Amino acid sequence: MQLRDNFLWGGSIAAHQCEGAWNVSGKGPAIMDFVTVGSVDHPREITKTIEPHKMYPSHTGIDFYSRYEEDIQLFAEMGFKALRLSIDWSRIFPKGDEETPNEEGLQFYSDVIDTLLKYQIEPIVTLYHFEMPIHLVHAYGSWTNRKVIDFYLHFCEVLFERFKDRVTYWVTFNEMNHIDPQTEATDIFTYIIAGLKFSELENKAQTLATIGYNMTLASCKAIELGHKINPHFKMGCVFGIEPVYPYNCSPDYVMNAFQQMDRDFYQIDAMCHGTFPQYKLAEYQAQGIEIEVTTEDRQAFTNGTLDFIGMNYYGSSVAEFEGTDAEKSKLFGGLANPYLEKSNWGWTIDPVGLRYLLNYTYRKYGLPIMITENGLGAEDVLAEDGSIQDDYRIDYLRQHLIQMKKAIEEDHVDCLGYLMWGPIDLVSATTGEMKKRYGFIHVDKYDDGSGDYHRTKKASFNWYQEVIASNGKCL
Numbered sequence: 241m242q243l244r245d246n247f248l249w250g251g252s253i254a255a256h257q258c259e260g261a262w263n264v265s266g267k268g269p270a271i272m273d274f275v276t277v278g279s280v281d282h283p284r285e286i287t288k289t290i291e292p293h294k295m296y297p298s299h300t301g302i303d304f305y306s307r308y309e310e311d312i313q314l315f316a317e318m319g320f321k322a323l324r325l326s327i328d329w330s331r332i333f334p335k336g337d338e339e340t341p342n343e344e345g346l347q348f349y350s351d352v353i354d355t356l357l358k359y360q361i362e363p364i365v366t367l368y369h370f371e372m373p374i375h376l377v378h379a380y381g382s383w384t385n386r387k388v389i390d391f392y393l394h395f396c397e398v399l400f401e402r403f404k405d406r407v408t409y410w411v412t413f414n415e416m417n418h419i420d421p422q423t424e425a426t427d428i429f430t431y432i433i434a435g436l437k438f439s440e441l442e443n444k445a446q447t448l449a450t451i452g453y454n455m456t457l458a459s460c461k462a463i464e465l466g467h468k469i470n471p472h473f474k475m476g477c478v479f480g481i482e483p484v485y486p487y488n489c490s491p492d493y494v495m496n497a498f499q500q501m502d503r504d505f506y507q508i509d510a511m512c513h514g515t516f517p518q519y520k521l522a523e524y525q526a527q528g529i530e531i532e533v534t535t536e537d538r539q540a541f542t543n544g545t546l547d548f549i550g551m552n553y554y555g556s557s558v559a560e561f562e563g564t565d566a567e568k569s570k571l572f573g574g575l576a577n578p579y580l581e582k583s584n585w586g587w588t589i590d591p592v593g594l595r596y597l598l599n600y601t602y603r604k605y606g607l608p609i610m611i612t613e614n615g616l617g618a619e620d621v622l623a624e625d626g627s628i629q630d631d632y633r634i635d636y637l638r639q640h641l642i643q644m645k646k647a648i649e650e651d652h653v654d655c656l657g658y659l660m661w662g663p664i665d666l667v668s669a670t671t672g673e674m675k676k677r678y679g680f681i682h683v684d685k686y687d688d689g690s691g692d693y694h695r696t697k698k699a700s701f702n703w704y705q706e707v708i709a710s711n712g713k714c715l
């Protein structure tokens with residue numbers, strides 16, 4: 241099998257990481273607006289209010305809100321066929337529970353989508369990429385409350401109706417799988433997904449299981465609704481998945497690794513098999529966790545199955561095992577893998593893991609897969625003449641694309657496209673830094689707040705342009 245002629249080459253961005261303009265044109269405060277800048281050694285701080293002398297990177301982002309035309313023009317110059325972007329819920333419904341949407345917010349996304357279409361770039365719209373109006377957390381308890389599912393569906397309906405003739409690809413959620421009752425989650429993971437700090441949750445296992453269930457249900461209901469509004473919609477959900485390897489070949493270690501990796505799949509099982517997995521409900525029951533599955537829920541699971549699976553891939557991990565004294569990764573947990581190098585932020589670099597994961601997922605579900613994120617966060621250095629020679633980024637992407645091609649051409653995985661994460665430098669989700677750059681395009685913005693936001697093409701810009709022009713032949 242070859243890469244499709246209409247292979248969706250492009251990139252992915254998220255509203256809170258690039259737009260800025262956090263409190264203009266009717267936008268309400270959203271969960272990420274309360275998270276300060278951090279670094280690889282200092283976790284981002286989550287504050288209850290906006291504190292005057294603290295830096296909140298989402299407030300300014302990379303000023304995509306006013307510069308989107310220039311940015312989309314640069315994406316078009318690289319030959320992008322698709323751009324995955326998210327719509328910030330708090331721009332459309334500032335508090336989240338209103339009946340009537342904020343027209344200025346809708347108009348902004350309408351203009352962005354029209355600009356993409358002008359350059360023949362397919363918009364792939366994510367409906368929830370960590371952008372929940374904070375009011376829904378304070379007044380309703382976020383995704384622990386089923387009412388929030390209804391507010392989310394109302395938000396989806398408004399967008400489906402407004403953009404039904406201009407948008408075909410929709411993503412219901414980004415990485416809901418990071419909510420996991422069995423993982424010792426750091427505050428940032430539960431917060432970015434649900435606006436709640438892990439350390440402050442009272443009944444952790446029950447709360448996280450409820451959130452995971454309600455979000456899965458919300459995704460299925462949104463898919464059902466989307467298909468009703470336009471049967472041609474291609475509805476997907478994005479998962480951030482790492483293959484989890486055993487530390488050695490002892491069967492106990494292998495079993496343990498399987499169990500750790502499998503935890504990330506129960507929601508995909510629900511969304512592909514049309515029923516919330518019985519094994520998960522039994523597991524919950526054994527742990528004293530209560531989940532009510534109503535008749536209406538069952539109907540939604542049956543009717544709301546996915547058209548494609550979105551996959552965010554950055555690296556792999558090694559399962560933790562009691563008694564092993566190998567070094568642990570700070571952010572994600574898991575043991576160090578002596579066979580792999582790491583980025584400066586401690587993320588493993590494992591191109592073969594991408595081929596493995598594509599095969600694993602495709603054979604499990606048989607649905608088309610879209611690579612919705614992949615990339616290297618690195619510190620770029622501006623040469624005296626202002627150029628940026630980011631060979632390390634080219635090398636990372638090339639190695640991953642080689643493995644993606646093997647998965648498609650040799651293993652026959654049906655892959656719809658490759659959307660590189662952060663084609664333009666943007667705010668890091670986990671650390672809030674600008675220093676951790678992913679882009680083909682450099683943005684003059686720094687963590688001390690300085691910079692005039694001007695854009696500069698890096699060496700990787702021309703490289704990706706050639707990759708796309710050759711449909712992946714020239715790597």
Ligand code: BG6
Binds near residue numbers: 257415480617669670
């Ligand atoms: C993904 C998220 O998990 O990882 C993105 O969907 C995020 O929002 C990306 O930016 C990379 O993480 P980071 O922390 O390097 O920005």
